[in-house]
Amino acid sequence: MRRSRAFIPTSKEAPSDATLASHIYLARAGFISQVAAGLYNYMPLAKRVIRKIENVINEEMSKVGAQEVELSFVTPADLWAESGRIEKFGKELLRFKDRKENLFVLGPTHEEMMVDLVRNRVTSYKNLPLNLYQMKTKFRDEARPRFGLMRGREFIMKDGYSFHASVEDLDREFESMEQAYKTILTRLGLEYRVVEADSGAIGGSGSKELMVIADSGEDTIAICSSCEYGANIEAAKRSFNPNPPKAPEAEFNKFLTPDVKSIEDLAEFLKIDAYYTIKCVAKRVVYEEESEIVLFFLRGCDNLQEVKAINATDALEIVDVSEEELKEIGIIPGFIGPLDQDKAKHVIDCELKNAPNMVCGANEKDYHYVGVDMKVLEDVAYFAEIAEVNEGDTCPHCEGTLSFTKGIEVGHIFKLGTTYSEALKAEYLDENGKAQPFVMGTYGMGVSRLVASVIEQHHDEQGCIWTKETAPYMVNIMISNIKNEAQVALGESLYAQLQEKNVEVMLDDRKERFGFKMKDAELIGFPYTIIIGKELENGAVQIYERKTQEKQAVNVDTIFEAIMELV
C-alpha cells in the first residue's frame, strides 16, 4: 500500500476520554474510531490486524479438527426463552421486533443457536465428537462499556462449541482446546497465564480463563510462586496456613469488651492476632423472587469473596446492608457471632470448621466470647468456602506462596456438560439406541480484545509495537526526501520486490519531512522501517526496528536480502 493513498488518519492528540494505552494509540494511529458508547469503527489498519489474528486462530483450530461456521447475528428470542437465558441476561440482550412483530435478540454468545443447529442433524454417537466455531460480531448491551476495544458493547469473538457422547471425551477435547489456545496466544506474542475460574451462572464442572498479563487488566489473578497454579481471585483456593500465629489461650468465657466493634480494635484490646477472631460480614442476598439478610462469618484476617458468597447461597446477587436494617431484626452490629445465632441465616467459612481458640461476638452489646471452639457448630452450621485468598497465602497444590497480578481475560473455556442440551432437548442415540443429551464444551476467545491486549503489552511512549503475527504491515519503506529521484527509485523498486514476495509492505511516498514520517511510523508501529535517506549517496540505507528503536546501516546491494531475512 502506498501511504499517500492509505486511509490512516493519524493524530497528535488522543481522544480526551481515553485512558488505556491501547485505546489512546489505536485511536491516535488511525486504527479505530468511536461511534457511540462501546461501538467502534475498524479502519483499514485495524481490519488487517483483526484478519491476522483470525488467521492464526483458524490455523490452530483446523489443526485440532474444529470446523468454522457462521451463524446469524440476529437470533430468535424463542431460543433464549427455551434455555431460560432471556431472563438471566436481562438488559444485556438487545431485543427488537421485525416487521411481523416477531421478537429477536442480537447474539451475545451462541450456545442456543449452535445447539439448535446441531440438534436433529447430528443424531448418532457415530458422528461425535463435533467441534464447531465461528468468528462473529457479538453484542452485549453492557451497563458500562469502557476502555476502547477492551470492553465494547459490540465486539468480535471466536466462539466454539463441542459435542460429545461422554464426559471423558469432553475432558479430552477441553485439554486439546486449552493447548490450542495457548499456542494461539504464544504465536500472537502475548505473555499469558491459564487460570482456574469461577464457572458462574452458566454452570458446568470446570472452567479456565486465559489471562494476558497486564497492569491495566480488570481481573485480579492469584498465581503460585513455584508451581503452575493460577486462579482468578473469584475462584482462588489456598491451603490451611501451615504456620499460624501463636494461639491465645483462654477458657470459654463471655468477656466484657466495651465499645470494641472492629476486628482491629478487638485484636488490639485482647492482644491477639486477628487470625483468631471471627468477623461477620452482613449482606442482603437477593434471589429471583425475594431477598434476605445473611451473615457471613470468616477469620478476622480474611475478606469475603462475593462471587464465592453468591455461589454458597445460590443467590442472584449480593448487596450491602445498613446497620439500621440489622438492628431491625435484632442483630447488634459490632458484636455479631455465630454462637446461638438465630436472628438470620448464616454461612461460615470452611476454614473455621473445628477451629479452636477463637474469639467472636457474643450477640450482646459490649461482649465477645473468648476461647471458642468451633467444633460445637460442626454438625449444625452451614460451612462453605467464602474467604478471599490473600497475597502470601499458601498455594493449594504445593508449598509455594500466592501473589496477585492483573490480567485481561482474552479466553474462557467451559465444560458445559448437558446444561444446554437438556434445556434445548438436543439428543443423540447411543450404542444401545438410547437417547442421550449431548455433553458439551464451549470455548471463547475475544478477537477484538486481543487487538487491544497486544498493544497493552507492546507499546512505548511513541506508540504501538506490533508483534510479527499481528502487524498490519511488516515493513514500511520510508523515502526521506520525495524530491530525491534516487531515493524514490530505490523505494519503488524495493516496494515492488517485496510485494512480489508477498511481504506486507507500506511505501511512505508522502511529501513530508523526515521527522514527521518517522513519528508516524513509530505511532503506527510497523515492526521494520527501511529508511532511504541521505546515506544513499554513499550506497547505504537503514533498517529501523520498532521494538528496539535501533537503526542499522545496510548496504544498498544487500538491503532486499537483509529485510527478507528479518520478516
Add this chain to the structure above:
RNA sequence: CGGGGUGUAGCUCAGUAUGGUUAGAGUACCUGGUUUGGGACCAGGGGGCCGAAGGUUCGAGUCCUUUCACCCCGACCA
C-alpha cells in the same frame, strides 16, 4: 442502576461566576513560497444552528426548565 463530570471548528480546548460588536486559540485541512534526518517556517484561505427543545430578556454560548449524548467511580459483566 447509584454518585460525579463534560457537551463550543475534524481533533484538543478557551470563552459561561457578572448576558451586550462579526464566537476564539492550537492543531488538522486548502493555496503559494521556503525547508528536507526527528511532527519545520512564512503568507493567505475555507471551516460553527456553541448537544437538542422550550423559556426569561431589547439582546442568550453565557440565566431558567426539560431532554439527549458521552466520560469517570462504583454495582453489574456467559
